[in-house]
Structures are given as structure tokens and as C-alpha cells.
Amino acid sequence: MRALLALLLLLAVLPAHAHKPSDSYLAVRVEGADLSGQWDIALRDLDFAVGLDDSGDGDINWGEVKAHHSDIAAYALARLKLRSGGADCPARATEFLVDDHSDGAYSVMRFSARCPSEVTTLEISYSLFADLDPQHKGLLRLEHGAGTRTAIFSPERATQSFELARISSLTQLVDYGREGVWHIWIGFDHILFLLSLLLPAVLVREAARWQAVGRFPPAFWDVFKIVTSFTVAHSITLSLAALGVISLPSRLVESAIATSVVLAALNNVFPLVHGRRWMVAFAFGLIHGFGFASVLRDLGLPQGALLIALVGFNLGVEVGQLAIVSAFLPLAYGLRTTWFYRRLVFIGGSLVISVVAGIWLVERAFNMKIISP
Amino acid sequence: MIPWTTPTRTTRTSIIGTFTDWLGALTIALFALVAQAAPYVPEDDAVVLEHLPVRPNDPIARELRRLRADLAADPNDLDTALELARRYFDLAGSEGDPRYVGYAEAALRPWWNLPDLPIEARVMRAILNQYSHDFNGAMKDLDTATREDPKNALAWSWRAAIHMVQADYTAARIDCDSLKAIDAEFAIGCTAYLDGTTGKAAVAYRAFSAALARDAKASPSVRVWVLTRLAELSIRQGNPKRAEEHFRAAYLEPVNDQFLLGAYSDFLLDQGRSDEVVPLLVDWVKSDILLLRLAMAERALKAPKAHEHIEALRSRFDAAALRGDKLHQQEEARFNLYLLGNKEKAFALAHENWKLQREPRDARILLEAALAMKDPMAAQEGLAWLERSGHEDPGLRRTAEELKALKR
Numbered sequence: 131m132r133a134l135l136a137l138l139l140l141l142a143v144l145p146a147h148a149h150k151p152s153d154s155y156l157a158v159r160v161e162g163a164d165l166s167g168q169w170d171i172a173l174r175d176l177d178f179a180v181g182l183d184d185s186g187d188g189d190i191n192w193g194e195v196k197a198h199h200s201d202i203a204a205y206a207l208a209r210l211k212l213r214s215g216g217a218d219c220p221a222r223a224t225e226f227l228v229d230d231h232s233d234g235a236y237s238v239m240r241f242s243a244r245c246p247s248e249v250t251t252l253e254i255s256y257s258l259f260a261d262l263d264p265q266h267k268g269l270l271r272l273e274h275g276a277g278t279r280t281a282i283f284s285p286e287r288a289t290q291s292f293e294l295a296r297i298s299s300l301t302q303l304v305d306y307g308r309e310g311v312w313h314i315w316i317g318f319d320h321i322l323f324l325l326s327l328l329l330p331a332v333l334v335r336e337a338a339r340w341q342a343v344g345r346f347p348p349a350f351w352d353v354f355k356i357v358t359s360f361t362v363a364h365s366i367t368l369s370l371a372a373l374g375v376i377s378l379p380s381r382l383v384e385s386a387i388a389t390s391v392v393l394a395a396l397n398n399v400f401p402l403v404h405g406r407r408w409m410v411a412f413a414f415g416l417i418h419g420f421g422f423a424s425v426l427r428d429l430g431l432p433q434g435a436l437l438i439a440l441v442g443f444n445l446g447v448e449v450g451q452l453a454i455v456s457a458f459l460p461l462a463y464g465l466r467t468t469w470f471y472r473r474l475v476f477i478g479g480s481l482v483i484s485v486v487a488g489i490w491l492v493e494r495a496f497n498m499k500i501i502s503p
Numbered sequence: 504m505i506p507w508t509t510p511t512r513t514t515r516t517s518i519i520g521t522f523t524d525w526l527g528a529l530t531i532a533l534f535a536l537v538a539q540a541a542p543y544v545p546e547d548d549a550v551v552l553e554h555l556p557v558r559p560n561d562p563i564a565r566e567l568r569r570l571r572a573d574l575a576a577d578p579n580d581l582d583t584a585l586e587l588a589r590r591y592f593d594l595a596g597s598e599g600d601p602r603y604v605g606y607a608e609a610a611l612r613p614w615w616n617l618p619d620l621p622i623e624a625r626v627m628r629a630i631l632n633q634y635s636h637d638f639n640g641a642m643k644d645l646d647t648a649t650r651e652d653p654k655n656a657l658a659w660s661w662r663a664a665i666h667m668v669q670a671d672y673t674a675a676r677i678d679c680d681s682l683k684a685i686d687a688e689f690a691i692g693c694t695a696y697l698d699g700t701t702g703k704a705a706v707a708y709r710a711f712s713a714a715l716a717r718d719a720k721a722s723p724s725v726r727v728w729v730l731t732r733l734a735e736l737s738i739r740q741g742n743p744k745r746a747e748e749h750f751r752a753a754y755l756e757p758v759n760d761q762f763l764l765g766a767y768s769d770f771l772l773d774q775g776r777s778d779e780v781v782p783l784l785v786d787w788v789k790s791d792i793l794l795l796r797l798a799m800a801e802r803a804l805k806a807p808k809a810h811e812h813i814e815a816l817r818s819r820f821d822a823a824a825l826r827g828d829k830l831h832q833q834e835e836a837r838f839n840l841y842l843l844g845n846k847e848k849a850f851a852l853a854h855e856n857w858k859l860q861r862e863p864r865d866a867r868i869l870l871e872a873a874l875a876m877k878d879p880m881a882a883q884e885g886l887a888w889l890e891r892s893g894h895e896d897p898g899l900r901r902t903a904e905e906l907k908a909l910k911r
Contacts (some may be wrong), residue, residue: 151601173553188558193548227542232818235552238542263605
């Protein structure tokens with residue numbers, strides 16, 4: 131049956147790859163002259179290279195991996211050269227973990243490296259397992275600023291250079307500014323709060339009745355005071371929260387924001403506070419600032435450009451607000467004497483706003499869904 | 504005036520979605536899926552993280568270690584290098600793990616890029632290259648090998664095998680005939696394999712049965728291989744009952760064989776016997792090709808594990824895409840067609856795969872994807888192959904008829 135034995139070989143064309151081949155996952159983040167990275171390497175491959183199964187029972191346990199962490203670091207880091215401007219950026223392992231990928235367990239090694247000066251072009255030479263398994267590939271994800279790119283290393287492409295585009299501060303400022311504008315535009319709770327305070331700006335309260343203001347300047351200054359104090363207040367808390375000085379639970383913040391909208395709207399229908407609405411705007415603005423901060427946090431704050439991000443985002447929020455105000459004020463001023471404005475928009479609108487915000491309040495406080503988006 | 508939508512967290516995260524969309528290419532998203540699970544520190548030293556396929560004290564492992572040590576002492580010792588490469592290649596076949604092919608390649612490193620090299624090394628290089636689907640590179644070496652050494656049975660056998668995969672049956676026939684002068688038994692096996700694919704299943708069946716009967720001392724792995732071929736040939740002849748008997752007999756042999764399990768479970772799936780597939784494959788989730796069949800069976804049975812296994816397959820295909828692999832396209836096409844219901848993607852993959860591999864099961868997924876799209880024109884190449892090869896499989900013939908009916 132020699133013939134059939136030979137034919138068994140034929141079969142090997144058919145099966146191809148029942149398993150995933152050997153890969154490692156390398157993530158490197160560049161910040162100035164500092165590099166930080168995470169390298170996931172399959173335990174099976176490490177076992178072949180440095181020997182992990184000390185007990186010889188065919189199982190690799192955590193104790194065995196731990197005992198070999200310095201071997202793993204020495205072996206792997208000797209096969210990864212990071213260079214910038216012709217100089218080495220020596221790396222050292224900082225932390226060891228484990229992760230389960232779809233094809234088995236991987237050793238996760240975090241490392242940091244320091245280059246002599248700010249990195250503009252990063253050269254990476256990758257030769258892990260090149261002598262043991264030429265089929266092995268290293269999959270790189272390189273992060274710099276807000277940009278991410280990927281590359282594949284193999285023995286044929288063992289050294290690759292990456293030019294890191296300098297992200298100008300202006301670009302960053304504009305990017306975060308755009309996010310700020312976008313956020314105020316889709317953040318209906320902030321818009322409704324502002325509107326609730328602005329609706330009465332073209333009216334004056336006289337003898338327990340709302341009257342239209344006679345001239346434009348008082349209305350304008352009223353609006354100016356409200357918007358400015360709202361802005362100053364939320365800038366304060368936005369900065370404090372973004373910098374991590376104060377932190378409040380988001381459910382509390384979101385519920386408080388909804389409450390602020392309810393109160394501001396109801397105040398138009400059943401006036402308690404008038405004349406000093408800028409103070410209300412300031413007080414509640416402090417709460418809205420925490421709401422903005424959570425968005426900024428979700429966007430990710432660049433460590434190197436924290437201030438730029440903060441200023442950009444804040445300016446964006448102001449620009450968005452100004453756009454709303456400048457559309458609202460002339461319109462409201464023009465309509466201020468009409469029944470339409472005074473009854474329907476002012477009273478009716480305020481009631482609707484308070485109802486909607488009341489529903490938000492219940493939703494947020496009890497974590498349930500009433501209005502579906 | 505203002506749309507009454509709630510500014511909940513979900514709307515906010517969607518802004519972040521658009522933000523990353525600007526930044527993220529598809530590969531980056533894939534990277535996130537594949538490589539961005541959550542690393543952890545195991546709670547206890549005794550937690551077992553990985554099972555090695557070969558124990559360090561296993562005789563095979565000891566033998567491999569000895570060969571590696573010998574080769575390390577003298578890296579230019581071709582005989583040791585070839586022996587080690589052969590051992591690793593066998594292991595790649597039985598374990599289905601491509602990294603052993605990399606180990607084999609590493610053993611041959613001093614010879615790997617030489618234009619002139621000993622014939623044995625040349626044939627080995629061809630064998631390893633075809634594994635990565637570099638059929639042209641492999642064929643170049645095999646051409647040279649058969650020219651320089653026309654009596655090299657192994658080189659002719661591999662030529663036949665690659666020509667079969669490429670559906671070049673005329674060339675495969677020449678290869679099988681060339682074997683006749685070298686070794687009659689080799690030629691019989693080669694010819695039977697070719698006949699079985701090209702419309703002479705009955706002849707092939709008789710040849711394999713006779714070969715099996717002639718050798719009472721065949722090793723279990725050889726018996727499994729022949730029995731699996733006999734089962735496939737029985738299916739092609741429209742005799743599922745006999746196919747079942749051969750599959751059962753192969754299954755009872757004392758060796759594990761992924762290809763038997765794959766073929767057997769395909770047979771059971773075709774028969775609507777998904778409940779019998781699950782116990783067959785439940786311990787084989789590490790193998791992509793078998794996990795696919797297991798997930799298909801579980802889906803058919805509405806088993807709770809189906810979802811988990813489909814997600815596992817998805818992440819493995821994502822990982823392969825990230826690596827730039829195109830070796831899984833046939834399986835990925837089946838995954839898309841039967842488990843995700845994505846006909847267009849399934850067809851695109853099956854068609855891409857067809858450019859490289861043209862075996863009956865490659866034709867099957869191509870035709871089935873085209874039928875799912877109700878697009879007989881898309882099936883043109885598969886239908887032409889069926890016509891030309893004369894392949895008998897009743898299932899494939901039925902699919903082809905349905906496609907032709909659409910055309911009318």
C-alpha cells in the first residue's frame with residue numbers, strides 16, 4: 131500500500147489551513163519622544179521559542195508563564211528594534227497580562243520606550259520568530275495623535291518606516307471646536323434650557339403680566355447677560371471635570387440637567403424668578419458643564435494637547451450657542467407683540483419644554499426609556 | 504420647531520461614531536475586533552491557559568527535539584534538514600496547523616532561496632510552497648525536478664495533485680501515466696483519484712476497493728484515507744447508504760482525521776442529520792474547517808451554542824483578513840452563505856477562490872452561491888467545469904439543473 135501512502139500526501143493540498151497561522155499583535159502609541167506599546171504573542175509560539183511548559187504535562191498554566199516573563203521580554207524585545215532619527219529607542223517591559231484570542235491564549239506584554247528626541251519618523255524592525263517560522267507575521271497598529279495606521283511585518287518586510295504627520299495645534303483646535311458645535315446642536319437639553327431662559331427676554335414682567343419690551347437694547351443685554359453667565363459657568367465645570375479635578379456620577383448630572391430645563395421652563399409659566407435670570411443661567415450652567423465634560427472625555431483627550439482640546443471644544447460650544455441665539459433673538463423681537471408669540475410660543479412652548487424635560491428626568495433618574503429617539 | 508428626540512447616551516456615542524469614522528479605515532476596525540479584547544491577569548497560578556498539541560515528552564516531540572539539536576549543531580546537513588521538514592509537514596497535515604509548515608521552511612533555510620539545489624530539497628520546497636497556495640512556484644520546482652529526475656515518483660505525484668486542484672485534468676493524466684513506468688501501484692492510486700473526479704466514479708471505486716483488499720496490513724491512517732475516498736465515490740454514484748458504511752468504518756479506525764470528519768459531517772448535513780454532526784465535532788472547535796460545520800449543524804438545530812460559534816468564526820475570518828490571508832476563501836464563502844445569509848459576499852469569495860482552486864467542493868459553493876443570488880450567469884465557470892469534467896455528484900448536478908432552469 132505504498133501507493134496509497136504517497137497519495138496521502140496529495141491530500142495535504144486539500145486541507146490547507148484548518149487553523150489560524152501564527153501572528154502577533156503589536157500596538158505602538160507615539161507621544162512626543164515617548165513610545166508605549168502592547169504586544170500580544172501566542173503562548174504556543176512562545177513555548178516553541180523559549181519553552182514554557184516546565185512541568186512537561188502539555189498544559190501551560192499561568193504560573194509557568196509568570197516564571198518565564200523575563201525570558202519572554204528578553205526574547206521578544208531583542209527582536210523588535212524601534213528607531214527614530216537614526217537612534218535607538220530602547221524598550222522595556224512594564225506589565226504582563228494574558229488575553230484570549232480566537233485561536234488560543236496570548237501573552238500580553240506592555241512596554242515603554244524613549245527616543246532621544248520627538249519622533250517624526252519611526253523605524254520598526256521586526257524579526258520575532260523569523261528564524262523559527264518564516265510564515266509568522268506581526269500585525270502592527272501604530273497610533274499617533276488622532277491618527278491610526280496598520281502594517282504587516284513578515285521576513286520579506288521586516289523593516290518599515292512610518293512618517294508621523296505633525297498634527298498642527300490649529301488642526302486640533304478646529305477638530306475639537308467642530309465637536310463642540312456639533313454637540314450643542316444635537317444636545318437638545320442644552321438648547322431647550324437656553325431657549326427657556328431666552329423666551330422671556332423680549333418681554334418684561336409688569337404688574338404680574340408679561341408685556342412686550344419697548345426697545346431692542348434691553349432685550350439684547352438681557353440675552354447677553356444670560357448667555358455669558360451660562361458660558362462662564364459651564365466653562366468652569368467643563369474644565370474642572372475634564373481635568374479630573376471634580377467628577378460626578380453621570381446619572382446624577384443628566385438628571386440634574388433635565389431638572390434645570392423643567393424649572394427654567396416652568397418659571398416662564400409660573401414666574402418665581404425674574405429679572406435675575408442670568409443668575410439662574412449661571413447656577414444651572416455649572417451643571418451643564420459636567421454634561422459637556424462627559425462628551426469630551428468620550429472623545430478622548432490628547433495628553434500632549436489637553437489645553438488645546440479644552441479650549442477648542444469650549445469655543446465650539448460657544449459658536450454653536452451664538453448661532454442659536456442670533457437666529458432666535460431677531461425672530462422673537464419681531465414677534466414679541468403678537469398673540470402667537472406671547473401665548474403659543476412663550477406659554478405653550480414653555481409648557482411643552484417642561485413636559486419633555488420632565489420625561490427626560492424620569493428616564494434618566496430611573497434609567498428607563500419613555501420616548502424612543 | 505425642534506424634533507422631540509431625547510439626547511440620551513446613545514445619540515452621544517453616535518457622534519463619537521462619526522468622529523472615529525473619519526479616522527478609521529476598515530483594517531483599524533478589524534484590528535480593534537481582533538486584537539482589542541480585554542487583557543487580564545489570571546487569578547491563580549494553576550489556571551491552565553493553553554493546551555499544547557504535542558506534549559514535550561511525547562515520542563514525536565522527542566524525535567523532533569533530537570533532529571532540531573542535530574540541525575543546530577550542523578545547519579548545513581541537508582539530510583537532517585529534510586528529515587525535520589518532512590516530520591513537520593506531516594504534523595501540519597495531521598494537526599491542520601500551518602505553523603508547522605513554517606517550522607519546516609525554517610529547517611530548509613540555507614537552501615530556501617537557492618536557484619540550484621538538490622532535487623529532494625527542491626521537491627520539499629514545492630510541497631511547502633503549495634501549502635501556502637503558491638502553486639506556480641511549486642510547479643516550477645516540480646517541473647525542474649521531474650526533468651532532472653524523471654523517475655522521481657514523489658514529484659510526479661505532487662504535480663498530479665496540483666493539476667487536480669487546478670482542474671487541469673489533461674496534465675494530471677500525463678502525470679499519472681508518467682508514474683506507470685516508475686511504480687504501478689503509484690499509478691493506480693493516482694489514476695483512481697483522477698477518474699473519481701472526472702466522471703468515472705465506478706471505475707475509481709473498484710480500483711480503491713481492490714487496493715484496500717490487497718493490503719491487509721495497511722496502517723489505520725491509510726485505511727481512513729481510502730475509506731473516506733470510497734465514501735465520497737459512493738456519494739457521487741448516488742449510493743448514500745454505502746457511503747455511510749464507509750464513513751462509519753473510517754470513523755472507527757483508531758486515528759483522528761480532520762478530513763474524514765469534515766467529509767462525514769458534510770454528508771450528514773446534506774442528509775439533514777445535523778443532530779449527528781454535533782457529537783462528532785464538539786471537541787474540534789479549534790479547527791476552523793470543522794467549527795464551520797459544527798456551527799452549521801447547531802444553526803439548523805437552533806442550538807444555543809450556534810451564536811457563540813458563529814461569532815468565533817467571524818473573528819477568525821477577521822483575523823485572517825487582517826493578516827492578508829486568502830487561504831480560507833472557500834470556507835469563508837460557506838460561512839457567509841449559510842450562516843450569515845450574505846449571498847453577494849459569499850459569491851465574491853467563492854469566485855475569488857475558484858481562480859485558485861477548482862475542486863468539486865470549490866465548484867459546489869460557487870454554484871450554490873450563484874443559485875442563492877438567482878444568477879445563472881454568475882455560475883457560468885462552475886457549470887462549464889461540471890460539463891467538461893463530467894463530475895457525477897448528484898447534488899452538484901441538481902444545483903446545476905436548477906441554475907439552468909433559471910436561465911430559461
